[in-house]
Amino acid sequence: MKGRNIVISSILVLSVASIPFVWSDDDSEEWQEYSRHSTGVAKITNPVYLQECGDCHMAYPAGLLPADAWQRVMNGLEDHFGDNAELDPSTRKQITDYLIANSADKSDYRRSQRFAKRDKKSNDNMRITETPYFRHEHNxxxxxxxxxxxxxxxxxxxxxxxxxxxxxxxxxxxxxxxxxxxxxx
Ligand code: HEC
Ligand code: HEC
Structure with a gap:
């Protein structure tokens, strides 16, 4: 029965250890990250993206659009919603790779998974504001x-x-x- 006791006591230790983490209302990093997983999207982690794509509007977190939409945005920067947002090829590739790797359909954040949902119009969409989830939340x-x-x-x-x-x-x-x-x- 020794093995079983060890299993039970490790379960106890694990659950007690996770209580302060799950229930605390503090501002610790762990709590903020846990809370962001269920209510937010992942933060931007690429400084080049922040710098190049955060001038005219806020840099949008990658988890707000699925990969194919980011790809379309990055393929058309010379005519970007009426503006020219062209980049040199290597910067463009670096940002594209970052956005795709962290896109809504690749994220485990709950909010991103909603932004990844599609409808008929999604095949040529380039806007967060035209995703079905965005429209539903703001109608x-x-x-x-x-x-x-x-x-x-x-x-x-x-x-x-x-x-x-x-x-x-x-x-x-x-x-x-x-x-x-x-x-x-
Ligand atoms: C020269 C200014 C400028 C730069 C630089 C720029 N954008 Fe934009 N972006 C715009 C404008 C203007 C719009 C349209 C805003 C509107 O409709 O109100 C826009 C819209 C967008 C949208 C759609 C937002 C929505 O409505 O859901 C995305 C996504 C986007 N930009 C991504 C990027 C990315 C990625 C980069 C960097 C490669 C970038 N932008 C750099 C001017 C810029
Ligand atoms: C004019 C103000 C306004 C702007 C601009 C706006 N939102 Fe919102 N957003 C709201 C309001 C108000 C709600 C709550 C709607 C409701 O619950 O009925 C909301 C809800 C949301 C929600 C759901 C929140 C929840 O807890 O359910 C998300 C996610 C969201 N917005 C993302 C965005 C993103 C991303 C953008 C930019 C592309 C954006 N919003 C632009 C006002 C705005």
Whole structure:
């Protein structure tokens, strides 16, 4: 019975050890990472991407779009939503590889798995704001809070409403729409 006791006591040790981790409400790194897995997407880890793709808009975390959509975005940088965002070939390749390896369909973050869901329009989509999950989450938000709101302008400016978008967190309690206030649903 000795073997069994060891098994039982290791189970006990393991579960006791994980309690403070799962239940604490502190700001420790472990807790933040655990919480991000279930409610956020992975943070950006590539400094070149942050620098090259974070000038005109926030650099979007890779886990917000599936790989094929990133590939299309990176294939068309010379005409990027009306702007020229061209890069030299080696930088472009480095960023493309990073985005694809960390894309929504390759991520184990729950929120990314939702962004990876597809519909009829997904085959040529290049926008986070046109993914089925994005549209579903934002369909109740009125145009006057976004398009004609000078402080927001476009749904593409995630960080004007999601205060922690650049830290890859989209929790409801961190939403603040300029000129409107907190979102209560
Ligand atoms: C010269 C400015 C500029 C640079 C540099 C730039 N972008 Fe953009 N990007 C834009 C504009 C403008 C839009 C359209 C925004 C809108 O519709 O409000 C956009 C939109 C996007 C969107 C779609 C957002 C949505 O609506 O869901 C993605 C994805 C994107 N950019 C990725 C990138 C990546 C990756 C890079 C780096 C290779 C990059 N951008 C660099 C100007 C830029
Ligand atoms: C005009 C403000 C605004 C902008 C811009 C915006 N969002 Fe949101 N977002 C909201 C609001 C409000 C909700 C909550 C909607 C609801 O629950 O009815 C929401 C919900 C979400 C959710 C679900 C949160 C949850 O806990 O269920 C995600 C994920 C999200 N947004 C991501 C994004 C991303 C990514 C962008 C940029 C591409 C973006 N949003 C741009 C206002 C905005």
């Amino acid at each position: 109740e938000i009125l145009a006057r809070l976004v398009i004609t709101n000078k402080e927001v302008n476009s749904f593409s400016n995630c960080n004007s409403c999601h205060q922690k978008a650049e830290q890859a967190s989209f929790k409801e309690r961190d939403i603040l729409i300029p000129g409107y206030g907190r979102w209560d649903d």
